[in-house]
Amino acid sequence: MKVAIIGIGTTEFGENWDKNLRQLAIEAGTKAIIDAGIRGRDLDAVYLGNMSAGRFVGQEHVAALVSGELGLSIPAIRVEGACASGGLALRQGLFSILSDQHDIILVGGAEKMTDLMTDGVTSSLMGAADQEWEAYYGVTFPSLYAMIARRHMFEFGTTREQMAKVAVKNHHNGSLNPIAQFKKEITVDDVLKSTMVSDPLTLFDCSPITDGAAALILCKAELAKKYVDDPIYIVGSGQASDTLALHDRRSLTTLDATVKAAQGAYKQAGITVKDVDLAEVHDCFTIAEIVATEDLGFCKKGEGGKLLDEKETEIGGRIPVNTSGGLKAVGHPVGATGIKQAVEIVLQLRGKADKRQIKDAKIGLTQNVGGSGATAVVHIFSR
Amino acid sequence: MGHESSVPLFWRLIKTRYQLIGTKCTTCGNVFYPPKYLCPVCRKEGKLEDIKLKKTGKILTFSIVRSAPSGFEKEAPYPVAIIQLDDGPKLTSQIVDWKEKDLKIGRRVEACFRRIYTDGKEGIINYGLKFRPI
Amino acid sequence: MIGIVGYGGYVPTFRIKVEEIAAVWSSNVNSIKNGLNIEEKSVPSIDEDTATISTEAALNALKMAGIDPKDIGAIYIGSESHPYAVKPTSTIVGEAIGCGTEFTAADTEFACKAGTAGIQMVMGLIQGGYIKFGLAIGSDTAQSKPGDALEYTAAAGGAAFIIGKNGIVAEIEGTYSCSSDTPDFWRRDTIEYPSHGGRFTGIPAYFKHTVSATQGLMNKLGFKTSDFDYIVFHMPNGKFPIKAAKMLGFDPKKLEPGFVVSKIGNTYSGSSLLGLAATLDVTKPGQRILITSYGSGAGSDSFSIKITELIEEKRKKVKKIQDYIDNKEYVTYAQYTRLRRGI
Numbered sequence: 001m002k003v004a005i006i007g008i009g010t011t012e013f014g015e016n017w018d019k020n021l022r023q024l025a026i027e028a029g030t031k032a033i034i035d036a037g038i039r040g041r042d043l044d045a046v047y048l049g050n051m052s053a054g055r056f057v058g059q060e061h062v063a064a065l066v067s068g069e070l071g072l073s074i075p076a077i078r079v080e081g082a083c084a085s086g087g088l089a090l091r092q093g094l095f096s097i098l099s100d101q102h103d104i105i106l107v108g109g110a111e112k113m114t115d116l117m118t119d120g121v122t123s124s125l126m127g128a129a130d131q132e133w134e135a136y137y138g139v140t141f142p143s144l145y146a147m148i149a150r151r152h153m154f155e156f157g158t159t160r161e162q163m164a165k166v167a168v169k170n171h172h173n174g175s176l177n178p179i180a181q182f183k184k185e186i187t188v189d190d191v192l193k194s195t196m197v198s199d200p201l202t203l204f205d206c207s208p209i210t211d212g213a214a215a216l217i218l219c220k221a222e223l224a225k226k227y228v229d230d231p232i233y234i235v236g237s238g239q240a241s242d243t244l245a246l247h248d249r250r251s252l253t254t255l256d257a258t259v260k261a262a263q264g265a266y267k268q269a270g271i272t273v274k275d276v277d278l279a280e281v282h283d284c285f286t287i288a289e290i291v292a293t294e295d296l297g298f299c300k301k302g303e304g305g306k307l308l309d310e311k312e313t314e315i316g317g318r319i320p321v322n323t324s325g326g327l328k329a330v331g332h333p334v335g336a337t338g339i340k341q342a343v344e345i346v347l348q349l350r351g352k353a354d355k356r357q358i359k360d361a362k363i364g365l366t367q368n369v370g371g372s373g374a375t376a377v378v379h380i381f382s383r
Numbered sequence: 384m385g386h387e388s389s390v391p392l393f394w395r396l397i398k399t400r401y402q403l404i405g406t407k408c409t410t411c412g413n414v415f416y417p418p419k420y421l422c423p424v425c426r427k428e429g430k431l432e433d434i435k436l437k438k439t440g441k442i443l444t445f446s447i448v449r450s451a452p453s454g455f456e457k458e459a460p461y462p463v464a465i466i467q468l469d470d471g472p473k474l475t476s477q478i479v480d481w482k483e484k485d486l487k488i489g490r491r492v493e494a495c496f497r498r499i500y501t502d503g504k505e506g507i508i509n510y511g512l513k514f515r516p517i
Numbered sequence: 518m519i520g521i522v523g524y525g526g527y528v529p530t531f532r533i534k535v536e537e538i539a540a541v542w543s544s545n546v547n548s549i550k551n552g553l554n555i556e557e558k559s560v561p562s563i564d565e566d567t568a569t570i571s572t573e574a575a576l577n578a579l580k581m582a583g584i585d586p587k588d589i590g591a592i593y594i595g596s597e598s599h600p601y602a603v604k605p606t607s608t609i610v611g612e613a614i615g616c617g618t619e620f621t622a623a624d625t626e627f628a629c630k631a632g633t634a635g636i637q638m639v640m641g642l643i644q645g646g647y648i649k650f651g652l653a654i655g656s657d658t659a660q661s662k663p664g665d666a667l668e669y670t671a672a673a674g675g676a677a678f679i680i681g682k683n684g685i686v687a688e689i690e691g692t693y694s695c696s697s698d699t700p701d702f703w704r705r706d707t708i709e710y711p712s713h714g715g716r717f718t719g720i721p722a723y724f725k726h727t728v729s730a731t732q733g734l735m736n737k738l739g740f741k742t743s744d745f746d747y748i749v750f751h752m753p754n755g756k757f758p759i760k761a762a763k764m765l766g767f768d769p770k771k772l773e774p775g776f777v778v779s780k781i782g783n784t785y786s787g788s789s790l791l792g793l794a795a796t797l798d799v800t801k802p803g804q805r806i807l808i809t810s811y812g813s814g815a816g817s818d819s820f821s822i823k824i825t826e827l828i829e830e831k832r833k834k835v836k837k838i839q840d841y842i843d844n845k846e847y848v849t850y851a852q853y854t855r856l857r858r859g860i
Binding site for chain 1: 392396417443444445446447448449450451452453454455456458461463464465473474475476477488499500509511513
C-alpha cells in the first residue's frame with residue numbers, strides 16, 4: 001500500500017493560555033495546507049483525532065467545528081480512541097484514500113487540556129480506562145502505568161534508573177525541538193528526586209498536561225508529485241485492541257495490542273523490525289517507552305531497560321526512539337499526539353529534522369496507544 | 384451545588400460490587416469478575432450464570448496514588464492494586480489498613496466493605512469493596 | 518426458646534491516646550484519665566462509617582450463625598451517626614450481606630440504646646411467628662465537639678446480633694425496659710455536635726434508668742445478683758458502669774470481660790452490645806449474663822442471657838472482640854482531625 005503525506009503542520013505544544021481548541025486546530029491545519037502547497041478548497045475531507053473535548057472544554061461535534069472554521073463544507077469526522085485518537089484518525093483517513101473515496105484530505109489531532117485544574121484533567125483522562133471497574137475506585141493513569149512498572153521491575157529486574165534514562169533522553173531530544181513543551185535537559189537524579197506521583201513514578205516519569213494540535217495533508221500516491229518534490233509515503237498500517245481494564249489483560253507487562261498492530265504493519269509494509277531506522281513511540285510514562293520497544297520487537301521481552309543503559313535508542317544509536325522528545329518532553333495533547341508522531345517521522349525522512357536528524361533515515365515507525373493499552377495503532381513510513 | 388454522580392449508574396452495580404458476584408460460563412468454565420454478560424471466549428455459544436466469589440486473593444501489582452482525581456483528594460495518598468481472587472478473576476481496587484510491609488506482590492488480602500466516593504454534601508454515597516492485608 | 522443464634526463485632530484499627538488529645542488542649546492528663554478511667558479510643562478510617570462497620574459486624578454474626586442470609590426477615594440498625602438523615606442504613610447493609618429483598622427494615626435512633634431496642638423489635642417479630650431470624654445492630658462513628666470532654670470518649674465501633682429460635686448460642690430469658698423524657702444529652706437536627714447537661718447526665722439520667730431497668734428485670738424474672746456470672750452496662754466512660762454495679766450490689770469484677778471502654782472508648786450504640794459480644798466470647802455453657810443498655814433522652818433495656826452448649830463450637834468461626842481491640846495503630850491529633858473532619 002502507498003499513500004502520500006505532502007504537508008505537515010503543528011502548533012507549539014505547551015500551556016497555550018491564549019488559544020482555544022479551534023484556534024489550535026486551525027493553526028496546525030493551515031500550516032499543513034501551506035506546507036503542501038494546496039488550497040483549502042482542494043481538500044475532500046477532514047479527519048480529526050480528539051479524545052475528550054467534551055470533558056475538557058464542554059465541546060462535542062469538534063470535526064464539524066474545524067471544517068466550519070476552515071470555511072469548508074466537506075465531510076468532517078472526529079475519530080476517538082483515547083490517546084490513540086490521532087493515530088486512529090490517520091488510519092481512517094488512509095482508508096478513505098485507499099478506497100477511492102477521497103483524493104486529498106486533512107488529517108489532524110488536537111486537544112485543549114489546560115482549561116481544567118489538575119484533578120479535573122486526571123478524572124477526565126480516566127475516561128480512557130474502565131469507568132465502572134477502575135476509575136470508580138480512584139485509580140488514575142499514573143497509577144495504572146505505575147502498576148505496570150512495578151510488575152515489570154518484579155518480573156524482569158527493570159530499574160528506576162533505566163526508566164529515568166527514558167526521560168533524560170527524551171528531554172535532551174526535546175531541547176532540540178522548537179515545538180517542545182520542555183526544552184530543558186534533566187539528569188537521572190532530577191527524575192528520581194522529583195515529587196512522587198504514584199509510586200514508583202515521579203513527576204518526571206510522567207508526560208505533562210498540554211495544549212496542542214498537529215496536522216497532515218494526505219493524498220493518493222500517484223497525485224503526490226503534482227504538489228511536492230519530497231512526498232513521504234505511508235506503507236504499512238496496523239491496529240489492534242485489547243481489554244479496556246488493565247486487570248483483564250493476558251499480561252501486565254506486555255501490550256498485546258502493540259504486538260499485534262506492529263505485526264500487521266510490518267506485514268503490510270513488507271518489512272521486518274530490522275528495517276526500521278527510527279521510531280516515535282507512546283511514552284506517556286517512561287515505563288511505556290521501555291515496554292513499547294519490547295513489544296515492537298526492538299529487543300527481547302524484559303530487555304527494554306537495557307536499551308537505555310546501552311544508549312541504543314539515543315540519536316546516533318542503533319534504533320533511535322522519540323527523536324522529537326516523545327510525549328514526555330514535547331507534551332501530550334492527547335488527540336494530537338498520534339499526528340505529531342507522524343510529523344516527526346516525515347521531517348526525519350525528508351532530512352529536515354535539523355539538530356535531531358538521523359543519518360540516512362529511510363523507514364520510520366509510529367506507535368500510538370490508547371489508555372493503558374486497549375488500543376494500539378502502528379504506521380510505517382518510507383521515502 | 385447539587386449532586387453530580389449518576390444514581391442509576393451506581394445503583395445498577397450495587398449487588399455485584401457489594402457481594403462480589405461474578406459470572407461463570409457453563410460452556411467453557413471461565414469465571415469473570417467484573418461479571419460479563421457475553422462470554423468473550425464462547426460468545427454466542429456461551430451460557431453465563433451468577434457466581435458468588437470468595438473474598439480472598441493476592442496482590443499482583445500495586446501503586447500508591449498521591450495525585451488524586453476529583454473526589455478522592457481527601458483520601459490521598461492511598462494504594463491501588465490489581466488483585467487476583469482465589470477463584471481466579473483479577474480486579475482493581477484500593478488497599479486499606481496497610482503498612483509499608485504489606486504492599487508486596489503476592490501479599491494475601493481479603494475484601495472489606497468501605498465507602499468509595501461521596502458525592503459532595505448533598506449527593507449519594509457510593510460503597511464497594513476494598514481489600515485489607517490478612 | 519428464643520435467643521442469639523450468631524453475633525459479631527467490628528472496631529476500626531486506628532486509636533488515639535488520651536495523652537494525645539490532652540496535649541492539644543493543655544489539659545491535665547492524669548485528672549482526665551482518673552476521671553474517665555479510659556486510656557484511648559477508636560477512630561474510624563476516612564472511608565469507614567456506620568454502614569461499613571455494621572456490615573463487617575453483621576458478616577461476622579452471619580458466619581457464626583451459619584444461616585442463609587436470605588432467611589433474615591428483619592434488619593434494624595440503631596445509631597446516632599447514620600450516613601444519611603433520610604435513606605436507611607439497614608438496606609445498605611442488607612444488600613451488602615446478601616439478604617435478598619424479602620425482609621423488613623428500619624433504622625432506629627435512641628441515643629446509645631438504639632441497638633438493644635432493635636433486639637427487642639426482632640424478638641417480637643420472631644415470637645409472633647412473622648420471621649425466622651432477625652438481625653439487630655448497634656453501631657456508631659461518634660462525633661464530639663473539639664475541646665469538649667466528650668472528645669476523649671466518642672469512638673467508633675459496632676456489634677450485630679442474629680436472633681432466632683434455632684441454633685441458639687445464648688438464650689434471651691427475658692427483657693425489661695424503662696423510658697422517660699429526660700433531656701440529658703441531645704443533638705438538634707442539622708447541628709454538627711451533640712450537647713449535654715454536664716453533671717445532669719449522671720444520677721437523674723444514666724444511673725436512674727440503668728438501675729431501674731436492671732432491678733425491674735431481676736424482679737420480673739425472680740433473679741438475684743448472685744444469679745449472674747457477668748454484667749454489661751452501657752459505657753459512656755470507665756467510671757459510670759462501675760458505680761452502677763456497686764449501686765445494684767454487684768461485684769464490679771463481673772464487668773471485666775465486657776469492659777471494652779478503657780481501650781476503645783464509647784462506641785455509643787455499639788457500646789453495651791460490644792461489651793456483650795466481648796463477654797459472650799469468654800463465657801461457658803450454663804453461665805448467665807445481665808446486660809442493661811442506656812440511651813440518653815432517656816431509657817434502658819435490660820436482658821438476661823443464658824449461655825447454651827452450642828456457643829463454644831460456633832464462636833470459633835469468627836474473630837473475637839479482643840482481637841479487634843488488640844489490632845491497632847496509633848494516630849496523632851492532626852491525623853485524627855484529618856480522619857474525622859476530612860480536612
